[in-house]
Amino acid sequence: xxxxxxxxxxxxxxxxxxxxxxxxxxxxxxxxxxxxxxxxxxxxxxxxxxxxxxxxxxxxxxxxxxxxxxxxxxxxxxxxxxxxxxxxxxxxxxxxxxxxxxxxxxxxxxxxxxxxxxxxxxxxxxxxxxxxxxxxxxxxxxxxxxxxxxxxxxxxxxxxxxxxxxxxxxxxxxxxxxxxxxxxxxxxxxxxxxxxxxxxxxxxxxxxxxxxxxxxxxxxxxxxxxxxxxxxxxxxxxxxxxxxxxxxxxxxxxxxxxxxxxxxxxxxxxxxxxxxxxxxxxxxxxxxxxxxxxxxxxxxxxxxxxxxxxxxxxxxxxxxxxxxxxxxxxxxxxxxxxxxxxxxxxxxxxxxxxxxxxxxxxxxxxxxxxxxxxxxxxx
Numbered sequence: 001x002x003x004x005x006x007x008x009x010x011x012x013x014x015x016x017x018x019x020x021x022x023x024x025x026x027x028x029x030x031x032x033x034x035x036x037x038x039x040x041x042x043x044x045x046x047x048x049x050x051x052x053x054x055x056x057x058x059x060x061x062x063x064x065x066x067x068x069x070x071x072x073x074x075x076x077x078x079x080x081x082x083x084x085x086x087x088x089x090x091x092x093x094x095x096x097x098x099x100x101x102x103x104x105x106x107x108x109x110x111x112x113x114x115x116x117x118x119x120x121x122x123x124x125x126x127x128x129x130x131x132x133x134x135x136x137x138x139x140x141x142x143x144x145x146x147x148x149x150x151x152x153x154x155x156x157x158x159x160x161x162x163x164x165x166x167x168x169x170x171x172x173x174x175x176x177x178x179x180x181x182x183x184x185x186x187x188x189x190x191x192x193x194x195x196x197x198x199x200x201x202x203x204x205x206x207x208x209x210x211x212x213x214x215x216x217x218x219x220x221x222x223x224x225x226x227x228x229x230x231x232x233x234x235x236x237x238x239x240x241x242x243x244x245x246x247x248x249x250x251x252x253x254x255x256x257x258x259x260x261x262x263x264x265x266x267x268x269x270x271x272x273x274x275x276x277x278x279x280x281x282x283x284x285x286x287x288x289x290x291x292x293x294x295x296x297x298x299x300x301x302x303x304x305x306x307x308x309x310x311x312x313x314x315x316x317x318x319x320x321x322x323x324x325x326x327x328x329x330x331x332x333x334x335x336x337x338x339x340x341x342x343x344x345x346x347x348x349x350x351x352x353x354x355x356x357x358x359x360x361x362x363x364x365x366x367x368x369x370x371x372x373x374x375x376x377x378x379x
Contacts, residue, residue, distance in 0.1 A: 034226040035164045037202045038116055039311060039344035040077035041370055043356060046349040049103060050082035050122040060102065063351075065109045070357070071350060072113035074367040079110045080313055080346040082122035082173065085151060091125070093150065100158065107159075111166055118204055118346075119159060120170035120313070124148060129174035129210060138186075139177045145186055148172075149193050160198055164227075168202035169194065170313070174210040174233065180218035183208040191222055199227070204311060206231040207299075211313065216298040221306065229344075230306065232299040233314040236292060237283035239263045240330055244321040249279035257322065259330045260288035289333040293341075300341055312338065312345040316354035331369045339372060 048054075048063045071079060087099045103119070110117040123129070126137045126144035138144045152169070159167060171190050177183040187205055194203060203225075207215040211233040221228050235241045240259050242248045253276055255268050264284050269277045285291075303310035315334060317327045338345045347370055348354050356366045368374040 032199045032224075032226055035200045035202055037165055037168060037229070037309075038077060039118075039229075039309070039346075041338075041344070042076050042078035042080060042115070042346040043071055044080045044082060044314065044346050044349040045071075045106065046082050047352045049087050049099060049106070050084040050120075052087075056098075060098075063102075063106070065105070067350070068106070068109035068113055068115075070361065070363075072115055074356070074363050075371045075373065076115065076367070078116040078118065078344075078346065079106070080118045080120055080170070081106050081110075082120045084122055085124040088155075089151070093147070093154070095154075104158070107162060107167060111162070116166050116168070118168045118170050118313070119155070120173055120204070121151070121155075122173040124151065124172070127172065127176070129176055136176065139182045145189065148186075149190060152190060152194060156194060156197060160201075164198070164200045164202065168204055168229065170204035170206075170231065173206075175206065175208050176210065177208050180208040180215055184218075184220040187221060191225065191228075195225070202227050202229055204229045204231045204313065206233070206313065213296055213298045216302045219302060221308075223306075228306075229309045229311050230299070230303050231311045231313040232296075234296065234312050234334070235315060235317075236295050237263055237285070237287050239280055239283045240287065240322070240326065241317040243318060245318045249276070252276055253280060254321075257326060259326045260286075260333070262286050289337065292333055293337045296337065296341070296343075300343070310341075310343050312343055314348040315345065316348040318354060320353070328365065328369065331366060332374075335370050335372065345370075 045063060045067070048059065052059065054062060068079070081103070083103060088096055088103070090096065107117055107119070124138070126141070126147070128136060138148065152171070155169075159169070171187065175183045177186070191203060191205075194201065205219070205221055205228055207219040209215045211231060213232050213234070216232060219230070221230075238248070239250060239253075240257055240263055242250055243257050244251055244254065253264070253272070255264065257263055262285070264280055266284070269280070272280070299310060317330055319327060337343070347356060347366065350356060356364060356370070358364050365374075
């Protein structure tokens with residue numbers, strides 16, 4: 001998860017990049033076979049091998065085979081597995097073998113249950129999607145980019161054994177580069193390095209600045225690569241999806257929030273601190289299914305332009321304080337838009353702060369909505 005800042009971009013940066021640049025590489029790329037990879041609707045198994053301080057027995061017991069059995073039993077078709085450098089490697093890039101074992105367990109449990117999996121390099125020491133949690137040097141130091149490539153090549157040594165139609169790689173979660181061009185250049189380097197050994201492996205790529213739809217127009221990928229999946233994240237409008245979320249600038253607003261319709265009554269602005277009003281203004285307004293779909297359109301259009309699958313790798317609404325009916329109405333519209341536009345998707349998350357399960361592990365109301373299996377009484 002992260003705090004999303006909606007940014008308006010005033011210029012499109014054109015970057016010509018092609019992982020199949022020279023003649024020899026071009027021939028290999030032309031011979032590349034397109035891998036069929038089923039995604040459908042899935043969940044993020046988060047805060048386990050990523051964004052967690054748990055280690056040892058506590059970490060091992062947090063997520064077990066029973067969880068993957070449960071995810072499959074609910075009807076989900078894939079898992080997105082966030083992993084962090086700090087969990088897998090020490091600062092000298094020596095492996096933490098216990099974490100590697102858990103990663104392999106997760107992959108094998110997923111495959112045994114007939115689901116596919118995306119291994120998502122979520123956080124590395126030189127980059128965190130929320131800069132408040134660490135110093136980001138990935139786009140300042142060439143050696144950090146080379147280290148990131150080494151991380152992927154080392155991961156690839158272990159992951160290449162898995163079927164290309166079952167396991168995919170996500171280069172990095174929610175890049176926050178100074179410019180879109182900076183991220184596009186690193187995308188090209190990473191893909192080129194991975195493709196030397198695995199031309200048919202599916203690689204998931206998102207746009208700069210938290211994979212928001214606003215930056216999708218500037219996303220560039222190798223044009224001859226058939227085995228890419230374009231990914232965006234969707235938490236719009238933030239005043240609804242992150243109502244009173246403690247890690248956001250909206251945490252102190254305790255008034256009424258609506259969906260669909262005007263999310264927050266603007267008449268309340270006069271009663272609120274100016275800084276809070278400024279945060280609310282960023283995503284307040286009239287929101288409904290039509291506006292949600294229109295907001296997704298840049299990502300939909302880019303996937304059509306590139307003729308590549310589209311994937312919403314994260315979406316969700318924080319349930320702690322938001323009115324349940326407001327929250328479920330938002331989910332119903334999001335799920336319908338995904339189905340209508342053939343958008344693969346993974347809910348954030350399985351357990352944790354945006355769960356699809358109750359405290360006892362039983363499924364809550366979300367799986368039925370997300371999978372289009374909800375039964376509602378006709379009145």
